[in-house]
Amino acid sequence: MADEQKNPMGNLYPYAERLGVIRSFPEKGRPRQEILDELREVAQEEDSFWQTGQCSGTMYCGDTEHYAFLNEVFANYAHVNALQRDICPSATRFEGEITAMALDMMNASAAVGEGDDATPCGSVTSGGTESIITSVLMYRDKYRAERGITEPEMILPTTAHPAFEKGAHLFGVKVVHVPVDPEVTTVDVDLVREQINDNTIMIVGSAGNYPYGTIDPIEELSDLAVERDVSLHVDGCLGGFILPWGQQLGYDIPVFDFRLPGVTTISADTHKYGYGLKGTSVLLCRDRALRRHQYFTTPEWPGGKYNSPGIAGSRSGGLLASAWASMVSLGREGYLGYAKAIFETAFAMQDVVNSHPELKMMGKPTFCFSFSSDRFDIYHVNDFMKERGWRFNGQQYPNAIHMCVTRPQTQAGVVEKFAEDLDAAVKYALDPPNEAPITGAVYGGVPKDVPGLQDLVRGALVGYLDSCQDLPPGGKS
Ligand SMILES: Cc1ncc(COP(=O)(O)O)c(C=O)c1O
Structure with a gap:
């Protein structure tokens, strides 16, 4: 070869x-x-794979005209370094306004308190992972400064994104995992309560979590955070730019934002359902004092008085401009329209799954759903669907596959093709030609x-x- x-x-x-x-x-x-x-x-060849609408997640917008517009915006500022605000004041406008729009979406006005520091704020990062690890850094430094905690711990549902573990690994925070019942798929708040001790700096809930798309009981976690005086990060990297619109559209989606007094930070990705180019996310803070823990300053450096607002040094002004342009060009109306189509498609696909008694839906999902089976290894279904051009994301413990519904699935004919192919896939899985599924070796649990x-x-x-x-x-x- x-x-x-x-x-x-x-x-x-x-x-x-x-x-x-x-x-x-x-x-x-x-x-x-x-x-x-x-x-x-x-x-173009690579894009043709997901343009069929048969690929879970990752291509949240899929609209080539929207991408062309964002690329044009990007081109105006791609060469600009957002670290050097004296020559690119536009970056301050973009970052400030992206954050303001995201805060508005997350009902941050409910969190405004007395004094300048009690004002919700935020910053733009390079993606969900950076937003999350930055929250870990902020809480570590806050509690070290305020409570002298030198052996910090975070409490993490097993369904929380690995970015939290990455942050813990980088910044020396101990992770205490809380198991999540696979039937329910959201965290049990009593188990979180049991793990809180004097070293706990943060607890975590997802809206929604990556494996199952389900939303942790954020209101109860918020009450717990207030009661035990710890911080609560809500991971809205995946759901942050779609669930708020779903609430406004009247779907059954619980409150998970700054209206809850215990919610201290929220991450939400502009490069997912914000429909921006890849490379941006927002990290929102309940107050300005907290955000200062992500700043880095070195006034003594021979190279000058260095300062950066977060983990990155140089950042492209183009990414800030295009994230801003995505939000401004769509407005509430645009986001609501896209969200409605995505939720309706996701519910229609879930009806298809639920019509097969051999298949089992994981928890009570909305825009992103995962399914398993007690009758056969679900990776047999995945094997068959893969041959028909579908690309799901694989889960383990238990084996399951998820479909995160995005705009490409809202095209005409996709739900119907899903129904037809899934029907054949279930028949295949009931009597598979080989005992062990092929894709199970890569995605399934060992x-x-x-x-x-x-x-x-x-x-x-x-x-x-x-x-x-x-x-x-x-x-x-
Ligand atoms: C719930 C959740 N949190 C965090 C992340 C990490 O985001 P990123 O891949 O942009 O770093 C993801 C990514 O899919 C996610 O689904």
């Missing part, structure tokens, strides 16, 4: 045969048009209690990451 090498996950190093591999710095530059033509062709097995899986994941960063060994250039 020439210079194409298989990586541990079975993928090939992409395009080596067709486009070659650049292994050293090219002596001369290539004509711009040639580069553009090549990239356009490949990008036993947790077999010694060394999780280390083996971790090793395979590291190998996969290597193969995503490296060139294939040897071969022609």
Whole structure:
């Protein structure tokens, strides 16, 4: 197979045969048009995969005209560094207004208190992960300064996004996991209460969580946070830009925002249901004193009096401009319209799943739903659906697959195709040609209690990451 090498996950190093591999710095530059033509062709081919509407999540907007508009906005500011506000004052306008709009969406006026510091505020980060790890940093430093906590702990439902663990790992915070009943799929607040101690700095709830799309009982978590005087981060990275519109449309979605007194930070991703370009999220804080814990200043540096508002240094003004333009161009009306189509599509797809007694819905979802089966391994269904062009996201413990409904699924015919293919997939799974499902090997759960097995899986994941960063060994250039 020439210079194409298989990586541990079975993928090939992409395009080596067709486009070659650049292994050293090219002596001369290539004509711009040639580069553009090549990239356009490949990008269009790759886009055709999700444009069918059969791919879960990730392409939240999918509207090529919206993307073209955002790219035009981006081009005006792409080269600008938002760290240097003296020469790009527009960045302050974009960041301030993105945050103001997001605060409004999260009913932050309910959190305005006495004095300047008791004012909700926020900042724009590079994505959900950065928003979340920044919240971990802020709470660690706040409680170290205010309560002298040197061995901080956070309490995390097992369904919370791994970004919290990443933040804990980076900033030396102990993670205390709280199990989540797979039938219910949301955290049991009494179990969280049991784990709170003098070192607890934060508790976490998701609106909604990634595996099942379900919403933790944020109101009860808020009461608990107030009662025990700890902070509560609401992870709205996935649901933050769609659930508020769902509430306004009258769907059964509980309050999870700043109207609840215990909610101290919320993350919500402009690059997901905010329909912005990839690379932005907002982190909202209940008060300005809290936000100062994410700032970094070094007045003594020979290079000048350095200061940055968050983890990043230089940031593209283009991403701020395009996130702002996405929100301003759509307005409430645009977001409400898209949300209605997404919720209606998601409920129609859930009706399809619920019409099969062999399938089991995980919890009570809204725009993102996950299903499993007590009759067969659900990855048999995934195997079949994959052949028909569907791409779900896989869960484990128990094995399940989820569909995060986005705008591409709202196209005519997608729900009908889902119904037709799922019907055939269930028949296939009841009598599969092979005992072990093929995709289960990648997405399904491996036993947790077999010694060394999780280390083996971790090793395979590291190998996969290597193969995503490296060139294939040897071969022609
Ligand atoms: C609930 C939730 N939180 C956090 C994240 C992390 O966001 P990002 O991938 O933008 O870093 C995701 C991503 O899917 C998510 O679904």
